[in-house]
Amino acid sequence: MGQTDHSADPAASGQAASRHTPEQIRLQAVLCAARFHGMALDVRDFIAATDESSPSIPVLMRWVEENGGTARGLHLHWRALVRMRDMPPVVLMFADGSAGLMVGADEARGVVWLADPFASPDAAPVAVNELRLRGVWTGAVLLVRGARAGTVVEPPVDFAWLRGLVLGERRLLRDVVIASMAISILAVFPPLIVMQVIDRVVNFHSMATLVSLTGLVGVMAFYEILLTHARREITLVLTTRLDTRISLAVFDRLLALPLEFFEREQAGNVIGRVGAIYRVRQFMTGRLLNTFLDLFTLLVVLPFLFWLSLPLAWMTLAAAGLIGAVIVVAMPAMARLVARQVRAEMDRSAALHETVAGIRTVKTLALEPVRREVWDEKTASVVAASLDAGRMGNWVATAVMPLDLFINRGIILVGAYLAITATTSGLEAGALMAFAMLGGRVAAPLVSMARLIDDLNEVRSALAEAGSVLNRPTETRALTTGLRPPISGALSFADVGFTYPGAAAPALSDITFSVPAGTMLGLVGRSGSGKSTITRLLQGVSRGYTGHLRLDGVDLREINLTYLRRSCGVVLQDNFLFRGTIRDNIIAGRPGLTLEDVVRAARLAGAEEFIERMPAGYDTWIEEGSTNISGGQRQRLAIARAVISDPRLLILDEATSALDPESEAVVNANLRHLAHGRTMVIVSHRLASLVDCNRICVLDRGHVVDIGTHAELLARCDLYRTLWMQQNRLHETGGDDEPPPPVPHECGDAA
Numbered sequence: 001m002g003q004t005d006h007s008a009d010p011a012a013s014g015q016a017a018s019r020h021t022p023e024q025i026r027l028q029a030v031l032c033a034a035r036f037h038g039m040a041l042d043v044r045d046f047i048a049a050t051d052e053s054s055p056s057i058p059v060l061m062r063w064v065e066e067n068g069g070t071a072r073g074l075h076l077h078w079r080a081l082v083r084m085r086d087m088p089p090v091v092l093m094f095a096d097g098s099a100g101l102m103v104g105a106d107e108a109r110g111v112v113w114l115a116d117p118f119a120s121p122d123a124a125p126v127a128v129n130e131l132r133l134r135g136v137w138t139g140a141v142l143l144v145r146g147a148r149a150g151t152v153v154e155p156p157v158d159f160a161w162l163r164g165l166v167l168g169e170r171r172l173l174r175d176v177v178i179a180s181m182a183i184s185i186l187a188v189f190p191p192l193i194v195m196q197v198i199d200r201v202v203n204f205h206s207m208a209t210l211v212s213l214t215g216l217v218g219v220m221a222f223y224e225i226l227l228t229h230a231r232r233e234i235t236l237v238l239t240t241r242l243d244t245r246i247s248l249a250v251f252d253r254l255l256a257l258p259l260e261f262f263e264r265e266q267a268g269n270v271i272g273r274v275g276a277i278y279r280v281r282q283f284m285t286g287r288l289l290n291t292f293l294d295l296f297t298l299l300v301v302l303p304f305l306f307w308l309s310l311p312l313a314w315m316t317l318a319a320a321g322l323i324g325a326v327i328v329v330a331m332p333a334m335a336r337l338v339a340r341q342v343r344a345e346m347d348r349s350a351a352l353h354e355t356v357a358g359i360r361t362v363k364t365l366a367l368e369p370v371r372r373e374v375w376d377e378k379t380a381s382v383v384a385a386s387l388d389a390g391r392m393g394n395w396v397a398t399a400v401m402p403l404d405l406f407i408n409r410g411i412i413l414v415g416a417y418l419a420i421t422a423t424t425s426g427l428e429a430g431a432l433m434a435f436a437m438l439g440g441r442v443a444a445p446l447v448s449m450a451r452l453i454d455d456l457n458e459v460r461s462a463l464a465e466a467g468s469v470l471n472r473p474t475e476t477r478a479l480t481t482g483l484r485p486p487i488s489g490a491l492s493f494a495d496v497g498f499t500y501p502g503a504a505a506p507a508l509s510d511i512t513f514s515v516p517a518g519t520m521l522g523l524v525g526r527s528g529s530g531k532s533t534i535t536r537l538l539q540g541v542s543r544g545y546t547g548h549l550r551l552d553g554v555d556l557r558e559i560n561l562t563y564l565r566r567s568c569g570v571v572l573q574d575n576f577l578f579r580g581t582i583r584d585n586i587i588a589g590r591p592g593l594t595l596e597d598v599v600r601a602a603r604l605a606g607a608e609e610f611i612e613r614m615p616a617g618y619d620t621w622i623e624e625g626s627t628n629i630s631g632g633q634r635q636r637l638a639i640a641r642a643v644i645s646d647p648r649l650l651i652l653d654e655a656t657s658a659l660d661p662e663s664e665a666v667v668n669a670n671l672r673h674l675a676h677g678r679t680m681v682i683v684s685h686r687l688a689s690l691v692d693c694n695r696i697c698v699l700d701r702g703h704v705v706d707i708g709t710h711a712e713l714l715a716r717c718d719l720y721r722t723l724w725m726q727q728n729r730l731h732e733t734g735g736d737d738e739p740p741p742p743v744p745h746e747c748g749d750a751a
């Protein structure tokens with residue numbers, strides 16, 4: 001491959017170092033390694049950790065993985081590195097924060113080949129020897145691989161998935177098991193010692209035995225304390241790590257669900273159902289693990305009990321078995337009651353969430369009594385269900401109590417009787433005490449095993465609840481794969497039809513029109529005519545359309561969804577601003593943007609003047625719900641947020657509808673500036689704000705009625721003229737009350 005061997009300076013593997021920052025070189029090296037596997041990473045997608053001057057391996061791994069690939073960080077010695085002959089490009093981390101792209105190695109000659117990440121792929125790599133590489137290389141490498149078999153594997157959230165997570169902590173689990181086994185074995189010794197104390201020390205007044213036994217007890221107590229502490233500590237670390245893994249995985253999955261899902265489902269309900277996953281985790285690391293560990297105790301204690309006394313051991317086992325049987329019999333009824341309680345609690349939390357989310361409406365419409373009534377009803381259901389479940393649990397506990405008492409106390413009496421009557425039984429006072437101390441330990445594992453089956457029902461339903469949200473089809477594949485063509489903004493609709501899931505009638509049918517890049521396109525039509533639906537298709541929110549929708553000639557469904565949404569700015573009628581400063585809200589977490597970009601975007605959106613009048617300027621804090629700024633100001637900030645990344649496609653969906661005339665005038669006056677160099681799709685009820693558009697598309701009941709300029713439509717499209725007249729009657733007719741002409745359904749040629 002035309003390599004030249006001159007053992008060059010690795011940092012100058014190409015002339016990249018002089019022209020780019022170390023961070024840029026590192027990102028470009030990862031990008032090249034990913035490109036080798038057919039993955040198109042975009043530096044604009046990279047989100048740096050705030051506390052790092054140059055991206056670390058974990059942050060780079062996340063970047064690759066978020067784009068559908070896999071990556072691994074390793075620490076290697078030169079000897080291992082130079083043997084990586086037939087590997088795809090490997091990213092070598094350099095101490096100055098940059099990186100090298102290793103494209104080959106020659107063990108015999110003791111060199112590795114480094115390519116310039118910014119050079120063309122066929123540029124010759126340079127050979128670097130150990131000495132030179134050691135001067136810059138930290139020993140860390142990043143191995144990048146493409147998506148597995150071209151598909152994004154998303155295992156369903158079920159027992160197998162959770163088991164995989166738990167088993168992923170094999171090392172900790174092993175430690176817990178070892179600690180528990182040791183504690184179980186230690187548990188047998190105290191009764192054994194008590195037995196010796198009574199039989200040897202008390203009966204024979206042996207002070208020497210007492211002293212040595214005391215020493216033994218002391219040592220064992222010390223170990224038991226140590227081990228118990230260690231087991232608690234390890235279990236704590238285990239559960240915390242599992243919780244972290246679960247919450248990361250669950251949140252990722254939730255974010256990957258399509259918007260349509262969240263529009264259909266009640267937010268409180270979704271949160272409640274997803275939260276159920278923690279009950280399953282609690283079960284796995286709590287009851288399940290403890291029962292499993294208790295079984296060790298059983299394995300150690302049972303033989304010991306049988307050795308002490310055969311009849312007493314059988315009696316204890318029978319009583320413990322009976323307790324288990326009672327629980328198993330009561331289980332189905334108990335499971336039903338618990339499921340009812342869980343459902344009632346979830347219902348109540350959904351009502352709470354809805355009230356908090358809609359508190360503005362609740363207050364302004366004085367709906368407090370209605371909401372209180374709903375809350376009372378839900379609380380009453382929760383109370384009734386909890387009482388029923390609690391009572392049932394209480395009855396079961398009462399039913400097994402006699403058996404429990406028999407194991408813990410009655411057995412001593414039976415043992416005493418046996419000791420008195422049957423001289424051949426050989427049960428001495430010490431052994432009897434030891435038996436009494438250990439008997440209780442047999443019941444606990446058996447009872448928790450029986451309860452386990454009960455818990456399994458609850459856990460299965462909790463998992464089903466969580467799965468009903470998390471196992472829905474996600475957008476992950478579309479978000480991580482697909483094309484990233486350069487976008488200039490030419491739109492073309494060919495026979496596009498769309499029906500919302502569950503809706504009887506299509507929201508769009510036979511939509512056919514196209515506009516070149518740089519067009520200012522207005523969408524008008526009566527309420528429900530399909531304007532917003534068109535903008536949803538353009539953003540890739542609704543993807544189940546028929547026909548062909550192309551952006552610059554590329555089918556929209558072929559385009560990587562993250563890339564599409566990044567290339568597309570959207571301003572809605574009601575925009576959500578996050579708690580934080582104005583500057584943070586305009587940047588919205590996008591990497592690489594500076595205050596200059598923020599100021600430029602604010603100027604374009606007509607927001608600069610009011611921001612500068614604020615006491616803290618761009619650092620003004622925006623409260624939750626944007627309560628400390630006006631609606632008009634919020635809209636202008638939303639526009640600035642949408643244009644800061646200079647999108648080629650800007651969608652304004654009723655962005656000015658809720659504004660006062662003055663704010664609307666400011667935004668409208670800026671539309672021409674905003675439209676410069678990009679395609680703009682403006683949905684507006686107010687036709688006056690669309691007169692400057694290059695094309696206006698008139699929609700009616702999901703069909704395109706006509707498309708043209710304002711003047712053309714006024715001349716030939718009855719529907720457009722009617723809408724215009726309705727809004728501008730006073731100006732056009734000099735204020736007479738002439739009724740608007742009847743609205744026809746057909747106009748000029750669509751397209």
Ligand SMILES: Nc1ncnc2c1ncn2[C@@H]1O[C@H](COP(=O)(O)OP(=O)(O)OP(=O)(O)O)[C@@H](O)[C@H]1O
Pocket residue numbers: 263500501503506507525526527528529530531532533534
């Ligand atoms: N999430 C949804 N689920 C089901 N049907 C929907 C959904 N959103 C909109 N629709 C239906 O699709 C049709 C088109 O709605 P769309 O919101 O696109 O109209 P629009 O022209 O933007 O209306 P408006 O001007 O009132 O916002 C309507 O009949 C509407 O009832």
